[in-house]
Amino acid sequence: MTEKSELQEEVEELKKQRNAVLLVHNYQIPEVQDLADFMGDSLGLSQRAAETDAEVIVFCGVHFMAQTAKIICPDKTVLMPDPHAGCPMADMITPETLLDFKAQHPGAPVVAYVNTTAEVKAECDLCCTSANSVRVVESLDEDSVIFVPDRFLGLWTASQVQKELILWGGFCPTHAALTPETVREVQAEHPDAAFICHPECRPEVTALADAVLSTGGMGKFATETEAREVIVGTEEGMVYRLQQDNPDKRFYALPGMVCPNMKRTTAEKVLRSLRDMEHEIVVPPEIADRAREPIERMLALG
Ligand code: 13P
Ligand code: SF4
Secondary structure (H helix, E strand, C coil): CCCCCHHHHHHHHHHHHHCEEEEEECCCCHHHHCCCCEEECHHHHHHHHHHCCCCEEEEECCHHHHHHHHHHCCCCEEECCCCCCCCCCHHHCCHHHHHHHHHHCCCCCEEEECCCCHHHHCCCCEEECCCCHHHHHHCCCCCEEEEECEHHHHHHHHCCCCCEEEECCECCHHHHCCCHHHHHHHHHHCCCCEEEECCCCCHHHHCCCCEECCHHHHHHHHHHCCCCEEEEECCCHHHHHHHHHCCCCEEECCCCCCCCCCCCCCHHHHHHHHHHCCCECCCCHHHHHHHHHHHHHHHHCC
């Protein structure tokens, strides 16, 4: 085991004093990953938030993830080390634009990717993540389902179910920038490598993949695969995680796969967050109460 740094020891001490837990998304920078009590994808982190006995949750990820934790755990203090870490995709739909869209498709239930604001979730029937979008859509009785905001996750989900998905035009700027040409170039450098990618990628990219997976699913794939090398079609932070967990295999990032918002959180900001109890996530109770229902319906699906 490597020796703990002074900062790591201070964080450990403050966590004990505050009765805090550190939940860290798979895209965080290595120094922050190394501080984690639990790492995971959006689904795993919200399940962890729901289960924890800690009084304080320090959420290292982006705003909608911390907000989801606060909605599930209204009595806990949820902190974000950098409150400006947002998700541009989540800002591509508002409650007003969603209500207009719903009016155009009466009777269709709304599934919202968890990458949405609390105000948007409050207008939805069910939430999903990239780990469970197929199961969530299949759980509905209706044949036509509105799916927001990620068009590419929606297209991938639609390819896996026998339903019509009515899609919004949102996208992740990081994943949507990945082209099949780039994938093929990296595949040419590593001809024996498997290729996995996130469903936020374009259909031309998911078509090339051996498996299309949430970041949690990628963790499982990396451990179970016979392949000794894997090209990872998602944010580069994932590669550090996979390499740590599977030192006998090789993982390759793809050029340009960086989410600037995920990189805003640093180990120093985590320390400051615990020391000064900043920056607290607040969700107005009238919004939180309505947004909780679609999240809890998703969590109840397992
Ligand atoms: P996961 O839920 O797969 O971790 O994805 C979250 C996300 O924001 C992907 O860009
Ligand atoms: Fe949002 Fe894309 Fe960053 Fe995920 S990678 S948090 S979808 S901007």
